[in-house]
Amino acid sequence: xxxxxxxxxxxxxxxxxxxxxxxxxxxxxxxxxxxxxxxxxxxxxxxxxxxxxxxxxxxxxxxxxxxxxxxxxxxxxxxxxxxxxxxxxxxxxxxxxxxxxxxxxxxxxxxxxxxxxxxxxxxxxxxxxxxxxxxxxxxxxxxxxxxxxxxxxxxxxxxxxxxxxxxxxxxxxxxxxxxxxxxxxxxxxxxxxxxxxxxxxxxxxxxxxxxxxxxxxxxxxxxxxxxxxxxxxxxxxxxxxxxxxxxxxxxxxxxxxxxxxxxxxxxxxxxxxxxxxxxxxxxxxxxxxxxxxxxxxxxxxxxxxxxxxxxxxxxxxxxxxxxxxxxxxxxxxxxxxxxxxxxxxxxxxxxxxxxxxxxxxxxxxxxxxxxxxxxxxxxxxxxxxxxxxxxxxxxxxxxx
Numbered sequence: 001x002x003x004x005x006x007x008x009x010x011x012x013x014x015x016x017x018x019x020x021x022x023x024x025x026x027x028x029x030x031x032x033x034x035x036x037x038x039x040x041x042x043x044x045x046x047x048x049x050x051x052x053x054x055x056x057x058x059x060x061x062x063x064x065x066x067x068x069x070x071x072x073x074x075x076x077x078x079x080x081x082x083x084x085x086x087x088x089x090x091x092x093x094x095x096x097x098x099x100x101x102x103x104x105x106x107x108x109x110x111x112x113x114x115x116x117x118x119x120x121x122x123x124x125x126x127x128x129x130x131x132x133x134x135x136x137x138x139x140x141x142x143x144x145x146x147x148x149x150x151x152x153x154x155x156x157x158x159x160x161x162x163x164x165x166x167x168x169x170x171x172x173x174x175x176x177x178x179x180x181x182x183x184x185x186x187x188x189x190x191x192x193x194x195x196x197x198x199x200x201x202x203x204x205x206x207x208x209x210x211x212x213x214x215x216x217x218x219x220x221x222x223x224x225x226x227x228x229x230x231x232x233x234x235x236x237x238x239x240x241x242x243x244x245x246x247x248x249x250x251x252x253x254x255x256x257x258x259x260x261x262x263x264x265x266x267x268x269x270x271x272x273x274x275x276x277x278x279x280x281x282x283x284x285x286x287x288x289x290x291x292x293x294x295x296x297x298x299x300x301x302x303x304x305x306x307x308x309x310x311x312x313x314x315x316x317x318x319x320x321x322x323x324x325x326x327x328x329x330x331x332x333x334x335x336x337x338x339x340x341x342x343x344x345x346x347x348x349x350x351x352x353x354x355x356x357x358x359x360x361x362x363x364x365x366x367x368x369x370x371x372x373x374x375x376x377x378x379x380x381x382x383x384x385x386x387x388x389x390x391x392x393x394x395x396x397x398x399x400x
Contacts, residue, residue, distance in 0.1 A: 062353020064116025144271020
């Protein structure tokens with residue numbers, strides 16, 4: 001049995017740098033999943049396909065991602081979460097390094113499905129590592145550091161992808177990302193901290209106890225909405241700006257980064273707000289702001305659409321720490337990997353596959369604004385479900 005040479009959980013002044021190391025894993029995992037978004041125009045031109053066909057790659061990636069997340073809860077029950085997260089990056093990196101072999105749409109579909117099946121193992125393991133590093137009072141700040149990863153991605157990935165296209169094609173960009181993932185996964189396996197003990201393995205009894213809680217269903221809905229707002233909207237923004245905004249791909253990627261410029265500060269502010277305030281009122285405000293931003297993006301005019309894109313991105317970045325703070329109040333740490341294994345697969349399938357494909361269909365046959373408006377309506381209505389996120393002290397507790 002692996003015996004750590006350090007004590008967990010740590011004071012936040014000691015834990016933050018290891019939380020940042022975990023965030024680096026998440027950064028690369030998320031970068032690999034979001035790199036396709038600023039390359040969609042290049043890929044469509046190279047393979048000669050339309051919006052619905054190109055976004056079908058995101059659907060297949062999402063299918064693999066969701067299936068892997070469902071399996072990850074079982075895997076973290078028998079293998080240390082630190083090892084699962086490390087090997088996830090190594091395997092995902094190997095898949096992406098094979099991308100230069102894809103010369104047809106069907107070959108690309110196979111590789112994106114394989115990549116999704118490996119990349120989806122990260123999140124339950126990563127959250128288990130993070131939860132083991134810090135004390136409950138510091139959970140919001142730790143999640144704030146972790147959530148810097150996707151928000152920095154949204155700024156960096158479009159610019160790096162556009163720069164990489166100057167000397168390689170979309171396949172080469174993925175191969176470079178894959179090499180970075182492989183090396184970082186090996187580094188965390190050697191030097192990382194946290195996640196030293198397997199989580200509670202899923203069981204029918206434990207899963208049934210979780211699913212009997214209305215809070216679990218609300219969490220699944222909120223994860224689907226917030227992850228769709230974070231990933232699905234970003235995944236089609238370049239197509240939206242090029243095809244409906246009239247921008248060049250280069251300018252579209254610049255605007256894509258610019259619209260996300262404030263999100264790292266928003267997620268840090270959201271982390272402090274999650275610890276200092278009650279999470280439910282913060283979540284309610286964020287969901288309503290998110291609906292407003294998506295409504296503005298549905299307007300076919302440059303100014304409200306760009307303002308809406310900024311509001312939409314900032315509101316979701318601010319929401320995530322409060323969402324995970326609410327989750328930690330509803331379910332004990334040992335049950336959270338099981339909870340995530342039950343709720344994350346449908347949320348991932350919706351956000352990383354179904355919603356991008358839905359947006360692509362709207363963009364090809366009607367207009368991206370219809371898809372944005374539909375997600376905005378769901379986001380606004382979801383605010384009505386928040387009273388069900390009551391702390392577990394108000395319920396019969398789950399078995400530890």
